[in-house]
Amino acid sequence: MKIISWNVNGLKSILKKGFFDFLNKENPDIVCLQEIKFQSFFETKIKNYFAFFNCAKRKGFWGVATFTKRKPIKIERILGFKRFDDEGRFLKLDFKDFSLINVYLPHGGRKKENLQYKLKAFKELRKYLKKIKDKKIILAGDFNVAHTELDLAKPKENRNNVMFLPQERVQIDKILKLGFFDTFRYLHKKEKVFTWWLKAFNCKERDIGWRIDYIFVSKSLVPRLKEAFILKDIRISDHCPIGIELENYQQSSNLT
Numbered sequence: 001m002k003i004i005s006w007n008v009n010g011l012k013s014i015l016k017k018g019f020f021d022f023l024n025k026e027n028p029d030i031v032c033l034q035e036i037k038f039q040s041f042f043e044t045k046i047k048n049y050f051a052f053f054n055c056a057k058r059k060g061f062w063g064v065a066t067f068t069k070r071k072p073i074k075i076e077r078i079l080g081f082k083r084f085d086d087e088g089r090f091l092k093l094d095f096k097d098f099s100l101i102n103v104y105l106p107h108g109g110r111k112k113e114n115l116q117y118k119l120k121a122f123k124e125l126r127k128y129l130k131k132i133k134d135k136k137i138i139l140a141g142d143f144n145v146a147h148t149e150l151d152l153a154k155p156k157e158n159r160n161n162v163m164f165l166p167q168e169r170v171q172i173d174k175i176l177k178l179g180f181f182d183t184f185r186y187l188h189k190k191e192k193v194f195t196w197w198l199k200a201f202n203c204k205e206r207d208i209g210w211r212i213d214y215i216f217v218s219k220s221l222v223p224r225l226k227e228a229f230i231l232k233d234i235r236i237s238d239h240c241p242i243g244i245e246l247e248n249y250q251q252s253s254n255l256t
Helices: 011-015 019-026 082-086 115-132 166-177 183-187 219-224
Strands: 002-007 030-034 050-054 064-068 074-076 090-094 099-104 137-142 180-182 213-218 225-230 242-246
Touching: 002 099, 002 137, 002 213, 011 019, 030 099, 030 137, 050 090, 064 090, 064 099, 082 115, 115 137, 115 166, 166 180, 166 213, 180 183, 180 219, 183 213, 183 225, 213 219, 213 242, 219 225
Parallel strands: 002 030, 099 137
Antiparallel strands: 002 242, 030 064, 050 064, 074 090, 090 099, 137 213, 180 213, 225 242
């Protein structure tokens, strides 16, 4: 089973830039999208996929979507933190043999004006995860944090900047302490590969980036982890897609 996660920086934008070609080529079983910037639900005509959305109340901002070939048995859109929920940052799909959480954590603000909101969002997410940590969980999304010095091109220059502050980085530590595994780092211990690049200063061309997008899995799923990958050459957003492959899960569609 292949799962892809991607901050698309606007769903309508990537639909015009080859998203369907990307789907046809990669043929994932599940796709988690963040920052869809779509304000209402709609009938998405994507062959072989069910489509689920959690859209922000504010027009043109935030929001997440999940496309899946497997029909979930339950859908949740509420974490229990009002501002976070109003911004459409959480979407959980329950399947018979695992649960998938698609999440988009706040940035924190260039001037750290939303840092406390961001830390509160991580706290509320952990509280939620603690309640279900005994289940098989896949946690995917944009976490807006580079965890270690391996996860950004210029760690020394960014020690005092949002997305690499100590109080942000420890949030990833706390998720790992709950029993989750960073799938890419678990399989690629020393690789310095990024998932987001600032649009200015030719950062993507110069590969001056950050790894701020993650797929975590609970401990019980680690033996099934076949691969974790970053598709850094896909350039139709300021983020690139990331993904994992899990063995011994049904991959065929059950669309009805």
